[in-house]
Amino acid sequence: MGTEMLRGTRGTVVWRGSDAYERTRRAMLWNAWKPERFPELIVTVASRDDVVRAVRFARARGLRVAVRGGGHNWWGSPLRDGGMLVDLSGLRDVVINPAARTARLSPVVSNRRLAAALAEHGLAFPAGHCGQVVVSGYLLAGGFGWNTRVWGPACHSVREIDVVTADGELVYANERDNAELFWAARGAGPGFFGVVTSYLVDVYPLPRALTTSTYVYSLADAEEVAGWASDLGDRLPPMVEPSFLLAAAPPGVTAEQPGKVAIVTAAAFADSTDAAVEALAPLDRCPAAGRALQAQVAVPSTFDGLFDAAATFWPEGRRYAADTAWSNAELGDVVSRLREPILAAPARESVILATLSPELRDVDPAADTAFSVAGRTLLDCYAVWQERADDAANRAWLRETMAALEPVTVGHYVGEADLTAEPERARRCYTEQNWQRLQALRARFDPDGLFHTYPDGVAPR
CATH class of the missing domain: 3.30.43.10 (Uridine Diphospho-n-acetylenolpyruvylglucosamine Reductase, domain 2)
Incomplete structure (x- = not known):
């Protein structure tokens, strides 16, 4: 052969x-x-x-x-x-330099392993929300992960890379050497025109009192709670990461409407218990707080705990389809558009997540990275099911849900977007300036099209 x-x-x-x-x-x-x-x-x-x-x-x-x-x-x-x-699954090395506060990462180091290795040195990184995900695709897509409101998108912490180009050459890239390649590697996602074999990243002091609060509400209260939570990201200190979910009722919670609930959760990346409790206190002031079906307030946690909690929504062994949307709309308006879709989901485990990060709305990525952020809220919609016979129904539900969000959508996150949804989906993950720059760089670094790029909106087979 x-x-x-x-x-x-x-x-x-x-x-x-x-x-x-x-x-x-x-x-x-x-x-x-x-x-x-x-x-x-x-x-x-x-x-x-x-x-x-x-x-x-x-x-x-x-x-x-x-x-x-x-x-x-x-x-x-x-x-x-x-x-x-x-x-790349054989490339799994982690080398930490505590004095320099850097880590050298091979591409297939998982978020969970990275967090554990850094914690041994009292350090941390804005790792992705799911523990089993590895750093390569996550960093290439920009890296919207834990404590982004303080540490920024993970790609902003990448200092240098080693990359194999379309010519089959191994080159070094940072802001000075091969700067254009370095720019593209931080956000191009599956459209990147090379193979990154190593990342040098900055790391940060580990928050000493990571703490979470979670409130579960009836779906009947979802729009009221979402209206109150619309500016929650503005009212909470940046070290608190708030999220809003429409999902199946967790174990031990009885939901009135077909097993679906609204969940408000927040993680405080604080350095003392008192600071964490104070930072999370606004969540208890929701007008519907007294009607919460379940409340777990100011619970000490770890990165492992965060990863375990995420795994309950995205378990292994399931069939998934996902898409994303950035939005600047009020969360109450967004949730009003999602109430019927979540009730109509053909699979019980399907979930819709809204991460509230208003700081990212003002980030201008064009000068530094290909990663483009456009919105105060990132909406992630996941169809989660088990049987092959249900593939078509669940994929149709996802497309219909995204269509309901289209009037309040200002862009997509390339790391989790369904790039097969329509021909312009990949383009809408970037500012127009960044998109044009990416195309020009692809033509320069991979003129023969050796590396696959974004799909042309073809339906998955």
């Missing part, structure tokens, strides 16, 4: 048609839903030299390249028809 250029690869090479192919292909996605798309070969690398060798092989054979880190990949971006899939 002409594999001479792949000889010496420390990882594994699996060709389509081999006994191991379908098992390997399906293992490329965490999501139990697997699109019917088939690369010609899958190269699981064990070193950055393997990445160089794989890219050079693909270039010599005219094979387009897709890259897999190991995150959620809701629409299945690593799986493309034909070409080569470069699987």
Whole structure:
């Protein structure tokens, strides 16, 4: 099969048609839903030299390249028809420099592992909300994670990268060297035209009193609570990250309307218990607080605790479809548009999340990173189901829910957007200036289109 250029690869090479192919292909996605798309070969690398060798092989054979880190990949971006899939799952090193407050990360370090390793040194990072997600796709997409209101999007903490280009060369990039490549790597997401093999990131002092509060309300109170919460991000100190969810009732909570509830939750990244309690106190002043079906107030937590809580909404073994929308509308208006969709969801576990981060509304990413933020609230809609027979119904529900949000949508977050939804979905993840700059840089760094870019709005198969 002409594999001479792949000889010496420390990882594994699996060709389509081999006994191991379908098992390997399906293992490329965490999501139990697997699109019917088939690369010609899958190269699981064990070193950055393997990445160089794989890219050079693909270039010599005219094979387009897709890259897999190991995150959620809701629409299945690593799986493309034909070409080569470069699987980075063997690259998992973490090297921490406590004195410099930096960490050198291989691309497939999970958020949970990173947080635990940093905590041993009293340090932290704006890791993604789900523990099993890895840093590669997360950082490439911009990185909207924990304590973003203080630490900023995670890509703002990236100091330098090592990247294999479309020429098969390993280069170093930062704000001075290969600055344009560095700019693109911080936000281009699955449209990035290279393979990042290492990130050097800044890290921060670990908050000593991470604390959470959670209030569960009847769906009948959802619009009132959302109206009160519309400016909650403005009223809370930046170290508090507030969220609003429409979801299935948690264990022990009896909900009146088909098992659905509204949940207000917040995490305080404080340095003392007193500061955390004071910072979270406004949540108890909601007019509907006395009607809460459940309240867990000022509960000490850890990053592991945050990841465990997130895992209850996004469990393994489920089939998922997801999409996002940035909005500047009042949360009450947004929730009024979502009340009927959440009740109509064909699967009980489907969830809609609104993260309130008003500071990001004023961030101008154009000068520093490809990552483009456009809105005070990030809305994430997830269809979560179990049976293949229900695929069409759940995907239709997601599209209908996003259509209901369209009048209040000002953009999308490339890290979790369904880029197959329509041809302009990827473009709407960026300011127009950033989008045009990305296209120009792709033409410069990958003129032959070696790396797969954003899909053309085709429906997933």
